[in-house]
Amino acid sequence: MVTERGLQVLRAIVQDYVETHEPVGSKSIVDRHSFGVSAATIRNDMALLEDEELIAAPHTSSGRVPTDKGYRVFVNHLAQLRPLSGAQRTAIESFLTDPADLDDLMVRTVRVLTQLTGQVALAQYPSFARAHLTHIELVSLAPNRLLVVLVTDAGGVSQRIAVLPADLDESDVAVLRARLSAQLTGQTVREATDRVQTLGEGSEGTRVDQAIRLLAGIIGEELAEFRQERLVMAGAATLARREQDFRGSIHPLLEAIEEQVTLLRLMSEMVTDEQGLAASIGTENEAFGLPEASIVASNYLAPGGTARVGVMGPTRMDYPSNLAAARAVARYLSRLLDEDEASR
Amino acid sequence: MVTERGLQVLRAIVQDYVETHEPVGSKSIVDRHSFGVSAATIRNDMALLEDEELIAAPHTSSGRVPTDKGYRVFVNHLAQLRPLSGAQRTAIESFLTDPADLDDLMVRTVRVLTQLTGQVALAQYPSFARAHLTHIELVSLAPNRLLVVLVTDAGGVSQRIAVLPADLDESDVAVLRARLSAQLTGQTVREATDRVQTLGEGSEGTRVDQAIRLLAGIIGEELAEFRQERLVMAGAATLARREQDFRGSIHPLLEAIEEQVTLLRLMSEMVTDEQGLAASIGTENEAFGLPEASIVASNYLAPGGTARVGVMGPTRMDYPSNLAAARAVARYLSRLLDEDEASR
DNA sequence: ATTGGCACTCGAACTGTACGAGTGCCAGCG
DNA sequence: CGCTGGCACTCGTACAGTTCGAGTGCCAAT
Numbered sequence: 001m002v003t004e005r006g007l008q009v010l011r012a013i014v015q016d017y018v019e020t021h022e023p024v025g026s027k028s029i030v031d032r033h034s035f036g037v038s039a040a041t042i043r044n045d046m047a048l049l050e051d052e053e054l055i056a057a058p059h060t061s062s063g064r065v066p067t068d069k070g071y072r073v074f075v076n077h078l079a080q081l082r083p084l085s086g087a088q089r090t091a092i093e094s095f096l097t098d099p100a101d102l103d104d105l106m107v108r109t110v111r112v113l114t115q116l117t118g119q120v121a122l123a124q125y126p127s128f129a130r131a132h133l134t135h136i137e138l139v140s141l142a143p144n145r146l147l148v149v150l151v152t153d154a155g156g157v158s159q160r161i162a163v164l165p166a167d168l169d170e171s172d173v174a175v176l177r178a179r180l181s182a183q184l185t186g187q188t189v190r191e192a193t194d195r196v197q198t199l200g201e202g203s204e205g206t207r208v209d210q211a212i213r214l215l216a217g218i219i220g221e222e223l224a225e226f227r228q229e230r231l232v233m234a235g236a237a238t239l240a241r242r243e244q245d246f247r248g249s250i251h252p253l254l255e256a257i258e259e260q261v262t263l264l265r266l267m268s269e270m271v272t273d274e275q276g277l278a279a280s281i282g283t284e285n286e287a288f289g290l291p292e293a294s295i296v297a298s299n300y301l302a303p304g305g306t307a308r309v310g311v312m313g314p315t316r317m318d319y320p321s322n323l324a325a326a327r328a329v330a331r332y333l334s335r336l337l338d339e340d341e342a343s344r
Numbered sequence: 345m346v347t348e349r350g351l352q353v354l355r356a357i358v359q360d361y362v363e364t365h366e367p368v369g370s371k372s373i374v375d376r377h378s379f380g381v382s383a384a385t386i387r388n389d390m391a392l393l394e395d396e397e398l399i400a401a402p403h404t405s406s407g408r409v410p411t412d413k414g415y416r417v418f419v420n421h422l423a424q425l426r427p428l429s430g431a432q433r434t435a436i437e438s439f440l441t442d443p444a445d446l447d448d449l450m451v452r453t454v455r456v457l458t459q460l461t462g463q464v465a466l467a468q469y470p471s472f473a474r475a476h477l478t479h480i481e482l483v484s485l486a487p488n489r490l491l492v493v494l495v496t497d498a499g500g501v502s503q504r505i506a507v508l509p510a511d512l513d514e515s516d517v518a519v520l521r522a523r524l525s526a527q528l529t530g531q532t533v534r535e536a537t538d539r540v541q542t543l544g545e546g547s548e549g550t551r552v553d554q555a556i557r558l559l560a561g562i563i564g565e566e567l568a569e570f571r572q573e574r575l576v577m578a579g580a581a582t583l584a585r586r587e588q589d590f591r592g593s594i595h596p597l598l599e600a601i602e603e604q605v606t607l608l609r610l611m612s613e614m615v616t617d618e619q620g621l622a623a624s625i626g627t628e629n630e631a632f633g634l635p636e637a638s639i640v641a642s643n644y645l646a647p648g649g650t651a652r653v654g655v656m657g658p659t660r661m662d663y664p665s666n667l668a669a670a671r672a673v674a675r676y677l678s679r680l681l682d683e684d685e686a687s688r
Numbered sequence: 689a690t691t692g693g694c695a696c697t698c699g700a701a702c703t704g705t706a707c708g709a710g711t712g713c714c715a716g717c718g
Numbered sequence: 719c720g721c722t723g724g725c726a727c728t729c730g731t732a733c734a735g736t737t738c739g740a741g742t743g744c745c746a747a748t
Contacts, residue, residue: 025741038691043742061697061741100565101504139481141495149483149503151491157503159493160445221444236580237602240595243587251584258581369710382722387711405710405728691748696741703736711728717721 002052005035006045010054011078013046014066018318021245023063068282068315071294075279081324088116088325092332099336102126102156106232109309109333114235116325119313120257122295124267125230126302126337128156129190136184136219138177143167146176148215150222152189153303158222162215166207176211180219193223229268231260235311245314246292253293253312262288267308272299276330277323278308282315296322300330302337309333346396349379350389354398355422357390358410362662365589367407412626412659415638419623425668432460432669436676443680446470446500450576453653453677458579460669463657464601466639468611469574470646470681472500473534480528480563482521487511490520492559494566496533497647502566506559510551520555524563537567573612575604579655589658590636597637597656606632611652616643620674621667622652626659640666644674646681653677 002010012033016024026042029035035042046064049055054070057063066074084092095112099105106123113121131152139147144167149159168176183199184192199216236257239250246253256262266288270278276299283291294317297310310326311317346354356377360368370386373379379386390408393399398414401407410418428436439456443449450467457465475496483491488511493503512520527543528536543560580601583594590597600606610632614622620643627635638661641654654670655661 023741027741037689039741040691040693041689044690047743057742059698061743062699063741135483135485135491137481137483137491137493139479139493139495141479147479147481147493147495147501149481149491149493151483151485151505157491157505159501159503161495161501234602237595237598240593240598243593249584249587251581254581254584258578367710371710381720383710384712384723385721388721391712401711403729405712406730407710689748691746693745693747694743696743698741699739701736701738703734705733705735707730707732709728709730711726713726714724716723718719 002048002054003045005037006048007073007078008035009042009045010049010066010070011074013049013055013064014071014074014078017065018316021316023058023065025063028063066316068284071281071315071319072284075281075319075323079320079323081327082320084116084324084328089328091116092329096332096336105333105336107234109329110232110234113309113311113325113329114238116329117311117313117322118235118238119311119317119322120233120235120238120253121309121311122263122267122297123232123309124264124307125232126307127229127304128152128226130188130304131156131226133185133187133189133192136177136180138173138180138215140168140170140173143169146173146211146215148218148222150219150226152226156226158225160218160222162218164211164214166210168207168211172207172211176215179212180215184219189223189226193220193227196220196223229264231264231267233257233260233263242314245316248292252289256288256290262290263312266290266295267297267310270295270297270308272297275327276306277327278310279319279323294319296326298323298326298330300337301334346392346398347389349381350392351417351422352379353386353389354393354410354414355418357393357399357408358415358418358422361409362660365660367402367409369407372407410660412628415625415659415663416628419625419663419667423664423667425671426664428460428668428672433672435460436673440676440680449677449680451578453673454576454578457653457655457669457673458582460673461655461657461662461666462579462582463655463661463666464577464579464582464597465653465655466607466611466641467576467653468608468651469576470651471573471648472496472570474532474648475500475570476532477529477536480521480524482517482524482559484512484514484517487513490517490555490559492562492566494563494570496570500570502569504562504566506562508555508558510554512551512555516551516555520559523556524559528563533567533570537564537571540564540567573608575608575611577601577604577607586658589660592636596633600632600634606634607656610634610639611641611654614639614641614652616641619671620650621671622654623663623667638663640670642667642670642674644681645678 012029013024026039029042030039053067054073055064056067092112095108109123110121134153135151137149141147144164146162148162151157196216196219239253243250270280272278279296281294285293292315293312294315295310295312297308299306299308309330311322356373357368370383373386374383397411398417399408400411436456439452453467454465478497479495481493485491488508490506492506495501540560540563583597587594614624616622623640625638629637636659637656638659639654639656641652643650643652653674655666
């Protein structure tokens with residue numbers, strides 16, 4: 001029953017509320033937007049919006065505030081992304097130019113995003129699960145110490161020192177190296193994880209067999225770390241400024257930032273639209289303990305598949321700007337990582 | 345002019361204020377502590393303490409609150425560390441048992457400290473500056489890609505992928521490996537940093553010389569990262585709960601946590617007493633932008649020298665408990681790292 | 689369908705008052 | 719000389735009462 005104009009009124013309410021942080025009344029809508037109708041008419045529309053639970057009044061005689069459902073309608077149907085300014089575009093470019101490695105790139109990504117939006121920025125690492133193991137190297141540091149290095153084709157490298165139960169000489173190490181390499185290189189991380197399980201089975205007793213079993217365990221752990229989704233974040237400090245935006249405290253947000261796991265799940269489970277954009281609003285995050293926070297994110301393309309970058313902030317956030325910023329950064333990131341892939 | 349009993353009154357004020365979070369009056373001191381004198385007498389003592397600026401009254405007729413100077417006197421002369429409970433000791437042990445590597449150990453350290461104290465926990469990494477480079481390994485991933493791995497005897501490992509300007513075959517790599525190894529292994533990180541500067545000088549032109557220069561740059565960066573002091577933290581979320589403890593906002597603290605550099609300097613510049621304990625209180629941290637925060641820390645012993653663990657919280661914190669917790673964790677850490685050294 | 693008018697609601701801001709915790713000071717006591 | 723009880727005074731807090739104004743819902747008129 002909500003008319004077209006009614007939706008425009010909703011849009012106006014969301015925009016004004018985000019800007020002023022105060023409940024918006026019919027009068028101020030008439031003043032600030034040119035609807036060409038009187039305040040009384042707007043009031044009628046607002047009554048309908050309230051019936052639909054898209055807006056609510058904090059108390060009997062005050063202006064209206066969008067509900068979470070209202071924000072949802074706004075984001076889905078009403079929001080048009082605000083294109084970034086030239087300065088913002090150049091900021092992204094200069095921030096992300098010439099990163100030292102993947103870690104560096106991810107850190108810079110969240111920094112620029114938090115700078116652009118003033119919110120907490122989040123970025124998923126590209127997944128290594130489908131990356132291929134290209135090298136396994138064993139470096140003997142001491143007779144009973146081996147450095148195990150794993151390299152994937154997606155830029156992931158990991159290393160760990162193994163302390164062996166018995167000393168090995170160079171030829172033993174060579175045997176180990178050959179065996180591991182034959183079994184595991186070329187496999188995807190996922191396949192190698194399965195394969196490594198069976199590696200130490202069967203024969204036992206010789207020093208080399210013992211070592212293989214030990215290494216299999218360590219390599220398994222390293223592979224698990226590769227498979228594990230990771231998250232980088234920046235801008236937690238901005239939350240302190242937004243404190244009054246949260247009815248409760250910012251504690252759940254800080255906790256989520258520190259734990260990472262929750263946010264990782266949340267980011268993974270978001271549903272993107274056809275443009276690769278996603279938003280999760282207020283109570284939709286209740287299951288994650290974040291009923292007062294919203295998260296917007298954009299997919300980006302990396303060798304291992306798509307991953308997401310986005311920002312987290314109060315429900316009352318500037319969705320068009322934040323979505324636009326996330327999308328811009330995601331696009332730039334896709335470009336960088338594709339270039340990286342091309343040069344490999 | 346402050347009498348012995350006056351100091352005991354100061355101690356009582358600090359203790360009660362930390363506990364109740366309310367200005368403490370002469371009456372409540374008489375009630376809660378057995379001084380054996382009347383409230384009026386306490387009031388006289390309090391007047392003297394106020395003359396010395398060890399306590400202050402928020403407004404004319406209210407109880408007193410310790411000043412930063414008062415806390416300082418309390419910490420220096422009055423505080424007796426509260427020994428940890430058995431449960432706390434076992435918590436430390438079980439948390440820190442059998443870490444996978446140094447990173448893991450540091451992370452667990454700050455976790456257990458934040459759990460024990462309910463404050464933000466900070467830990468400096470042991471310094472690698474005096475560690476020795478034991479290995480340099482080059483792994484050729486592709487004709488124009490080399491994985492450079494550096495290993496120190498203090499548990500530090502770093503790796504980076506170098507993209508070469510020209511393809512190299514295995515024999516070229518062997519030459520590189522031999523040259524780098526001869527020049528750098530056995531050196532301390534500090535020495536190697538100087539040595540690596542001169543590495544690419546002189547001859548140029550051949551593929552190997554070009555590669556050496558490139559690798560020198562990369563190794564220099566990696567060594568710089570080794571030398572860089574690092575910090576791990578946990579418990580930022582606890583700040584949200586302590587919010588009302590900060591007159592201003594918690595923003596500066598969150599910012600410091602995110603930046604790390606400031607906290608690193610602060611931790612480095614603290615002055616320890618003869619027990620290896622240090623405290624920096626309130627306005628003493630003004631230069632670091634943290635005039636409302638206190639930090640207590642304890643030295644621990646690691647192969648590369650001493651480093652610090654501690655906690656950060658509001659000026660009004662429980663110094664005896666926090667100092668005791670930091671000391672206990674530091675001692676355990678020293679033991680672990682010395683054991684680790686012994687087994688190497 | 690839109691509008692102007694009007695009565696009504698309710699929070700914010702301000703005032704005044706009473707209360708009580710806590711102080712400073714002082715005369716008296718051991 | 720240090721300690722004590724007493725007393726007047728200060729000031730923040732809590733509570734109640736008041737006003738003010740923004741904003742609403744409803745309705746009759748257009």
